[in-house]
Amino acid sequence: MSSSETTTRSRILQAALRLIESGAKTITMSAIADEAGLSRQALYLAFSDKSDLFIALLRFADGRRGIVQEQARIRAAESGIAALLAIIDLQARLSPAYKPLADAFDVLRRQDPAAQNAWQDRQNDRLEGCRAVAARIAAEGKLRLGLDTSTAADLIWTTTSSTTWDDLVVKRGWTAAEYQKRLAELLLSLLVT
Structure with missing residues (x-):
């Protein structure tokens, strides 16, 4: 990929991010092209579709938040339990800054199949990480008897979701420290022998 393609893609992604974070209810390719100061043709040369x-x-937003480094930290944790605690820590620290985009996508994805596809791609990626952690806990002989890794991964995935964080911290008023402590206690009691 050439430098100008990278620059064009970056301009487009930044423009789309600005539109979404501004609270626009519908985001068209034309609106993104206009915001980026590009033609629709240039937009479609960079991205095949919405x-x-x-x-x-x-993925761009996750990169700006340091998710790649966070995922590496989770994978490098000394044990499956430490990796589980690192997932909870990640959500406690990074969810506040991610909330505006998550809220915007929550509205957008309900009316735009392209936004729903993108959100599902992100959730699938997060689920794969939870599966890896559950498998690691099981391989270390620490998974609760009678619990399979698929169910354990589902429990980690849903409990550490941005929706759960929003419900507990924003709506119920938990502090980040309370969220982290209580979720750690809950998931350890559910999953670990």
Whole structure:
């Protein structure tokens, strides 16, 4: 990929992010092109369709938040339990800054299939990380008897979701420290022998 393609893609992603964070209820490719100061043709040269653009946008936003480094930290944890605690820590620290984009996508994905596809891509990626952690806990002989890794991964995935964080911290008023402590206690009691 050439430097100008990278610059064009970056301009498009930043423009789309601005539109979404501004609270726009519908986001068209034309609106994104206008915001980026590009033609629609230039936009389609960089992204094949809106789903492709939205998937890249969520990955771009995750990159800006340091998710790649956080995922590496989770994978490098000394044990499966330490990796589980690192997932909870990640959500406690990074969810506040991610909330505006998550809220915007929550509205957008309900009316735009491309946004839904992108959101699902991100959730699938998060689920794969939870599966890896559950498998690691099981391989270390620490998974609760009678609990399979698939169910354990589902429990980690849903309990550490941005929706759960929003419900507990924003709506119920938990502090980040309370969220982290209580979720750790809950998941350890559910999953670990």
